[in-house]
Amino acid sequence: MAETVRSARAGRPTLAVVGATGAVGTVLLQILSHRADVWGEIRLIASPRSAGRKLAVRGEEVEVTALTEEALDGVDIALFDVPDEVAAEWAPRAAALGAVVVDNSRVFRMAADVPLVVPEVNPHAVRTRPRGIVANPRCTTLSMIVALGALHAEFGLRELVVSSYQAVSEAGRAGVETLRRQLSLVAGTELGTSPGDLRRAVGDGTGPFPEPVALNVVPWTGTLQDDGWSSEETALRDESRKILGLPRLPVAVTCVRVPVVTAHALTVHARFESEVTVDKAREILATAPGVVLFDNPAAGEFPTPADVVGTDPTWVGRVRRALDDPTALELFVCGDNLRKGAALNTAQIAELVAAAPS
Amino acid sequence: MAETVRSARAGRPTLAVVGATGAVGTVLLQILSHRADVWGEIRLIASPRSAGRKLAVRGEEVEVTALTEEALDGVDIALFDVPDEVAAEWAPRAAALGAVVVDNSRVFRMAADVPLVVPEVNPHAVRTRPRGIVANPRCTTLSMIVALGALHAEFGLRELVVSSYQAVSEAGRAGVETLRRQLSLVAGTELGTSPGDLRRAVGDGTGPFPEPVALNVVPWTGTLQDDGWSSEETALRDESRKILGLPRLPVAVTCVRVPVVTAHALTVHARFESEVTVDKAREILATAPGVVLFDNPAAGEFPTPADVVGTDPTWVGRVRRALDDPTALELFVCGDNLRKGAALNTAQIAELVAAAPS
Incomplete structure (x- = not known):
């Protein structure tokens, strides 16, 4: 040295x-x-x-x-x-x-x-x-909370409805190896076109996941809690409340595993205290530390895991005001689950x- | 003959x-x-x-x-x-x-x-x-509407928040061939682990999709409408309203393409006129024509595209009452976009x- x-x-x-x-x-x-x-x-x-x-x-x-x-x-x-x-x-x-x-x-x-x-x-x-x-x-919370924290500071959050698109590297090296192994089985085949064929091809090789993840999406991450909830879903709610300092915030979550190596994505329906505008929301997201606004669908710009993997910020795109509720925004949020996550x-x-x- | x-x-x-x-x-x-x-x-x-x-x-x-x-x-x-x-x-x-x-x-x-x-x-x-x-x-509407129609008949629907996980065969043979070609590129590689590597590997080969779909999820289906909405999202709202006979139903939607060959999945947050119970919802879904209730997470049972491809019904799992709203249900719905869809x-x-x- x-x-x-x-x-x-x-x-x-x-x-x-x-x-x-x-x-x-x-x-x-x-x-x-x-x-x-x-x-x-x-x-x-x-x-x-x-x-x-x-x-x-x-x-x-x-x-x-x-x-x-x-x-x-x-x-x-x-x-x-x-x-x-x-x-x-x-x-x-x-x-x-x-x-x-x-x-x-x-x-x-x-x-x-x-x-x-x-x-x-x-x-x-x-x-x-x-x-x-x-x-x-947890990585799922971290993949969205910086963007939501910035919007909350301006608008006052009242409710969240979240669906996740979670990458396999959340399950560590075993998760990535499982997806790679399944992909090598399905590439160049007709698998995924008749009922049960993926399950038969994969056999016991589902690794840390309950079902095949290649050519599939699996609505289960975490462990079983009361009333059919998964630990990932209840934790996303509880952690968001604690971080935002909103102990009674209504948060509805469904967590889904997708065949992506790294970078979680989430759709967010966020309702606020009063009317919001997309212009103001975009201004907040464009200037918030740790957030990148990538939102120009006319130019094909919206974040995907392939864009976001290996980067530090929370990426936000598809910013829209709810069609039927002037107090709510729709967002698509994406972040590297191993880095910021x-x-x-x-x-x-x-x-x-x-x-x-x- | x-x-x-x-x-x-x-x-x-x-x-x-x-x-x-x-x-x-x-x-x-x-x-x-x-x-x-x-x-x-x-x-x-x-x-x-x-x-x-x-x-x-x-x-x-x-x-x-x-x-x-x-x-x-x-x-x-x-x-x-x-x-x-x-x-x-x-x-x-x-x-x-x-x-x-x-x-x-x-x-x-x-x-x-x-x-x-x-x-x-x-x-x-x-x-x-x-x-x-x-x-x-459209297939996206059809992948969820039979289950929602049955619940609406009993409980009276008041609001929907929907996120989609849409299969590539919605884009016809070109969609399936594009995913197959991309999968043969990524199988056995380290692609999908650094920013832009998938896009470079795929080059111009994104077919009918705006971004690579293998090892990725893409928050865009349809064509650009006003205010950043896609045609698929506004149509899912408009068609649901027309079919259910609820012309003012609030419907919030984000549509996402996933690397699945056939069978769409959707997460649904559905709010009703008054308090609902999971037991009653399950009873409705278990007996509704055209619906299969497949919902026992303790036994690893929830629908995935791999289970559902090639079958006729709308499959419903992950039935939960919203943690913070006794009038709302969370569902994961799955259906073959080429068959019922x-x-x-x-x-x-x-x-x-x-x-x-x-």
Whole structure:
């Protein structure tokens, strides 16, 4: 390491990436390498079976260490992207050792004493973290909430009806490999044209999904909750309410998996306190930090996952006022579920914490 | 032809299939071959370049003739599935020659003096046809309207918010070939993981779609209308209102193309006059003609295009009461866009006309 780099990093906070070898961890290391460098040491931590591997971050090779209390010693901020049961055990242990934990599991998101933070929407919330833990919202919420937060600040949100088009990389490498395997089965065939043929071709190869995803859409993501709801649907409602500070906001959601590798899309019907105009909505979206307005259907411009994958912002297109309700807007929103939907928001929260310690 | 068949058909109405060689025409001939046979002669008509081809219907080879007034002479009911400009010219000519025309183009659907008919929902409307023309709704409308009609009859519909997941075969053979070609490009590659890579790989090969559809979802179907709306979206609203007899029903729609060969899916948020229960809704859907309730997420049961392709009914799953509104239901609806979405409904209308001449 060059001496100038070493001295520039002196006195800066130590960051740990816990879960550095996973799909989100991999993107997180890329993001940390490209954003303004505010960190001293960056420590890479993973499960014992990944210990000893070397990964690149900020142009340097860093050896991965196993998750232990020693590995967390002296860490100021720890970014966790690990299975729920690992987060449930280790996030509090890391906090007890003095780190502020930014956690991307499901464990803490709805805990009353854990803030759920989107830096563009509720940055103030990061300061009140009695357990030393800040939660990162799920990718589906993050794929739409920056745009909705900007519109809410101007118009006052009253109701949401949301349908999702969710990418397979939300289910990690297994999700992507499952879609790739199914695509190689269907390419060049007549599959998908008679009932059950896809299911027979795929056999037991549905991977983390309940049905074939190639040439199909599957109206199920998450786990079964009461009354037929999926965990993804109820969580999208609960997280949106918490982030927007609207605990009674009506939110209707149906979540659907689509054969896209990366980048979630959502249709949103958003009703506001009073009459809205498309011109004002477009002005808000065009200037909101973290949002790109891409909305000129006459020129063929509207966001799709293929445009959006690998980029940071929330992309918004198809902005229309509801035909029968002057207080409602229709939107098509699109964002990279691994970047803003996971790794980027985690990194942004860490930067907020570093800039404004509690 | 066996003598018994010939004599059984004597005195029955003569049916013409105009557009017999297209994607919908092909399905229509299969459907006519499998439904109860109420027809005398079935005449197959297409463009001059298809004249002389032989196609199978009811187990017989029938020669295709070119669309002329002679070909329509003596026809009682003519099913039209042809380009809009052909329908605009020839449907009135066929009607003037004495045929009742059942037309699947966009030309007549919203005309005040042309009924728009779904036999399970508004069969009575078929009797009032001052121009001798009955219109068939578009596939997107037909993929949901039978289920919604049944719920409306019980609960009284007050508002719809709909998002679509539309199959490529809606764009005919060119749509299917485009998806197949794109799939053969992406299978076994890393395409779909960096911005613009799909677009570069596909080049000009987007066929009838504005963007790549393989590994993507595209929030655009139809043509551009006022204020950023697509023709598919405004038509889904207008046709639903006309079929349900609710001319002021608020309907919010966003239409999205997905990489599925055949079978449209839609998410529906439906608000009714007063409180609804899931038990009652399920009872209605389980017994409604033309509807299959397939809704047991605990057993992995919900409809997907792969289940539904090649079948006749409207499949409904994910039936939930809105979390924040006891008067609203959430549904996931799925139907074959070539069968009930086009050919089957046309055949059903023809049977209605044959059973009850005006």
